Amino acid sequence: MNAPGEGFVATLVEGVGALPARDWDACAAPEAAAGGRPADPFVTHRFLKALEDSGSVGPGSGWTPAHLTLRPAGRDDAPPLAVMPLYVKSHSFGEYVFDHAWADAYERAGGRYYPKLQSAVPFTPVGGRRLLTGAHAPPGTAAALLRAASRVAARAGMSSLHVTFCTEDEARLAEGLGMLPRMGEQFHWFNRGYGGFDDFLAALSSRKRKQIRRERREGAEGLRIRRLTGEDIRPEHWDAFWRFYQDTGARKWGRPYLTRAFFEEAHAHLRDDILLILAEREGRPIAGALNFIGREALFGRWWGCLERRPFLHFELCYHQAVEAAIEMGLSRVEAGAQGEHKLARGYEPRPTWSAHWIADPGFRAALDDWLAAERTAVAREIAWAGARAPFRKGAPGPATQEDDDDRSA
Secondary structure, eight states: EEETTTTTEEESOGGGGOOHHHHHHHOOOOOTTTTSOOGGGHHHHHHHHHHHEEEEEEETTTTTEOEEEEEEETTTTTTOOOEEEEEEEEEEESSSSOOOHHHHHHHHTOOOOOSSEEESTTTTTOOOOEEEEEEEEEHHHHHHHHHHHHHHHHHHHOOOEEEEEEOOHHEEEEEEEEEEEEEEEEEEEEOOOOOSSSHHHHHHHHHHHHHHHHHHHHHTTTEEEEEOOOGGGOOHHHHHHHHHHHHOOOOOHHSSSSSSHHHHHIIIIGGGGGEEEEEETTTTEEEEEEEEESSEEEEEEEEEEESSSSTTTHIIIIIIHHHHHHHHSSSEEEEOOGGGGGGGOOOEEEEEEEEEEEESHHHHHHHHHHHHHHHHHHHHHHHHHHHHHHOOOTTSSSSSOOOOOOTOO
């Protein structure tokens, strides 16, 4: 596909395996070109390929890879200047930016919502770049990606293109090109130079300190908590985590999104990117939380358990993640979608962004009005939650309305 007047040729590929890892990652993680961790492990070649090779996406999943590449015009043999993770979707599951109501409304009005085109990391509500431009991409490359993706959707007669969990800059760029911006909310934890978990607790109001200490004590009582990464993660640990993940998937989605083979791919190719936190009783794993390690952040992704007990979820998914991030010198923890309960545990509200191209002008106009009202409501919710962050007065952290009436706690 030519991009007239832009000096690029756009091409769709049916999987990241069609491109050398070095070419994809030169666009997806140019900050890691000299070695070390990428800022965003989820857009790397190895992560997306693990999804594809394991059958978690592809035939029968409703996620058909159709990744977009841009090369200089007349240079078919050149490495891409930019890439974009892109999928043809036959449903709206596994996205976490919910448009089921949009699909229902459009089809009730006589339209055909599916298939649609989606730029996302499947099953991964983590914000990051979706317009993956390399270090040598000229100005305008990101906009050319968006225009090319929109043309793909339009020429295929699709109802829409969705760029989800993108950066705010990308959402603003997309808005300038006629796409509709959408705002969501997540809760992230921020490291403000803490030397250890107790330093973080000292920044909280006394009531919240006591609450978290109780949660940690009761959540881990009688258990051994282990943090594993790299070579310390063994195949038997994946066997245990698969059981945990199946339990969570059955309760939340009806069936797990990821296949068992994904965890085999993770063991083979992703284990250095992973922090696996396990709770064991008498040597038997009963619960676990799987995190990915970025250059600056720890990303909580999946968890599950075989035994229900108070506070174990909070201990494995939130408190252990915070403690690990401090020890690793990371600047934040992103613990996934939803969850106002994270606020009481020192996680703070932050906006997330997406952008949406809608083919039908009338449907677009209706969504434009609806999204404007939604953005206002979300912004108010973020402000409301931020004002109730549990930090004591004078501590490093956002302003709080809570007094610290017992600093000896």
